[in-house]
Amino acid sequence: MRKPLIAGNWKMNKTLEQAEELVQDLIQRLQGIDQVEIAICPPAVNLAGISNLVKDTNLRLGAQNMYWEESGAYTGEISAPMLKTVGVNYVIIGHSERREYFAETDQEVNRKVKAAFKAALRPIVCVGETLAEREQGQTRDKVREQVKAGLAGLTPEQLVELVIAYEPIWAIGTGKTASAEEANQVIAYIRRIVRSGFGASADLMRIQYGGSVKPDNIVELMTQPEIDGALVGGASLDPDSFTSIVRGAL
Numbered sequence: 001m002r003k004p005l006i007a008g009n010w011k012m013n014k015t016l017e018q019a020e021e022l023v024q025d026l027i028q029r030l031q032g033i034d035q036v037e038i039a040i041c042p043p044a045v046n047l048a049g050i051s052n053l054v055k056d057t058n059l060r061l062g063a064q065n066m067y068w069e070e071s072g073a074y075t076g077e078i079s080a081p082m083l084k085t086v087g088v089n090y091v092i093i094g095h096s097e098r099r100e101y102f103a104e105t106d107q108e109v110n111r112k113v114k115a116a117f118k119a120a121l122r123p124i125v126c127v128g129e130t131l132a133e134r135e136q137g138q139t140r141d142k143v144r145e146q147v148k149a150g151l152a153g154l155t156p157e158q159l160v161e162l163v164i165a166y167e168p169i170w171a172i173g174t175g176k177t178a179s180a181e182e183a184n185q186v187i188a189y190i191r192r193i194v195r196s197g198f199g200a201s202a203d204l205m206r207i208q209y210g211g212s213v214k215p216d217n218i219v220e221l222m223t224q225p226e227i228d229g230a231l232v233g234g235a236s237l238d239p240d241s242f243t244s245i246v247r248g249a250l
């Protein structure tokens, strides 16, 4: 059985004080839930402070990005061992905003994924098609390419620890969601691709849906057999809606 993962991607939101307030609220509201794994991914500068708050709670901590080198002259970058030592468990890699605004390639995603594993972090690898690609019937080609290149060279054991987030780009922050059935079909396809490269590990690996996940669509998404949770952007910034989403996934 795959345990669903609901992860909140806060993106570039919340000062340390605001972040701590939200986390303290979430700790109270989400206390005792263990049928679903819950992670929050605040901005990097807040990770160390929040790590102290979530220690010994059911909230896991995720970063939104990292660099693949361990240390050195890479001004402005943060390495996987640095994240690990402040108590980070997960790291989002290859989010469409990183790909679009910071020109991240599938090859860079792959280097980051390998570096994350080396530091015992669990990557959440994001894939998904643009609206134009979807309209031209290229959704499967796009995600196949991203999955194959992003996961190249991993072992089946690592695969089990990895999470994929299928996020159609046109659904991110737009209020539009893929229908639960459509999302399920693409996710089933992604699992087949992974199975063809890595065998049965694919059935243990979690694949989330992301893109305008809200309290009013999470239940339907979670009834789909292939959808193992959600990567939540905007709605993860509000304690009411994030709590409802977690509860909707139970």
Ligand code: PGA
Residues within 6 Å of the ligand: 009, 167, 171, 172, 173, 174, 175, 210, 211, 212, 213, 231, 232, 233, 234, 235
């Ligand atoms: P959204 O973002 O929920 O605000 O659409 C999802 C994401 O970018 O991970």
